[in-house]
Amino acid sequence: MINEIMQKKINEQINWELYSSYLYLSMSGYFESQNLKGFSSWMRVQSMEELTHFKRFYDFLVARGGRVILSEIKSPPIEWNSPMAAFEDVQKHEQHVTALINSLVDISLELKDHATNSFLQWFVDEQVEEEASVDEVIQSLKLNENNPGGLFIIDKELVQRAFVPPVDVTL
Numbered sequence: 001m002i003n004e005i006m007q008k009k010i011n012e013q014i015n016w017e018l019y020s021s022y023l024y025l026s027m028s029g030y031f032e033s034q035n036l037k038g039f040s041s042w043m044r045v046q047s048m049e050e051l052t053h054f055k056r057f058y059d060f061l062v063a064r065g066g067r068v069i070l071s072e073i074k075s076p077p078i079e080w081n082s083p084m085a086a087f088e089d090v091q092k093h094e095q096h097v098t099a100l101i102n103s104l105v106d107i108s109l110e111l112k113d114h115a116t117n118s119f120l121q122w123f124v125d126e127q128v129e130e131e132a133s134v135d136e137v138i139q140s141l142k143l144n145e146n147n148p149g150g151l152f153i154i155d156k157e158l159v160q161r162a163f164v165p166p167v168d169v170t171l
């Protein structure tokens with residue numbers, strides 16, 4: 001049986017992962033409205049990935065005899081001033097999620113909950129990748145700041161990102 005504090009924290013993280021998915025889907029809609037199909041599709045993939053994160057926590061909680069408790073998901077923003085503004089928000093959000101994962105790890109250590117600690121390591125690594133992939137797009141946007149065709153080029157690159165369903169998660 002999983003510790004009650006740990007269960008509560010994982011349920012909170014479930015809400016954050018669902019909110020992340022919601023936020024990126026909202027950004028996808030914003031990019032659609034700007035006719036930036038590649039940016040939009042990148043965000044859609046990102047949104048799907050967050051659902052797999054949610055499912056990982058869900059499945060883990062069930063496997064540990066815990067109870068999944070879903071709660072209200074807050075509304076994401078719907079408008080951004082520019083692609084850069086949206087990606088800066090992604091960066092801020094992912095840094096926040098990294099801090100949340102780190103605090104879950106801290107709690108698992110305090111509780112000597114080795115199973116949860118081991119499970120969380122996947123997310124520790126994942127956050128490194130998440131922050132790096134956002135940074136990559138921000139750097140491309142910066143490089144192309146004064147290039148009128150730049151957004152078009154980046155859009156063509158971002159459209160190539162495909163959603164790869166993880167083999168160890170059932171959606």
Ligand SMILES: [Fe+2]
Binds near residue numbers: 053
């Ligand atoms: Fe996530």
Ligand SMILES: [Fe+2]
Binds near residue numbers: 094097
């Ligand atoms: Fe994420």
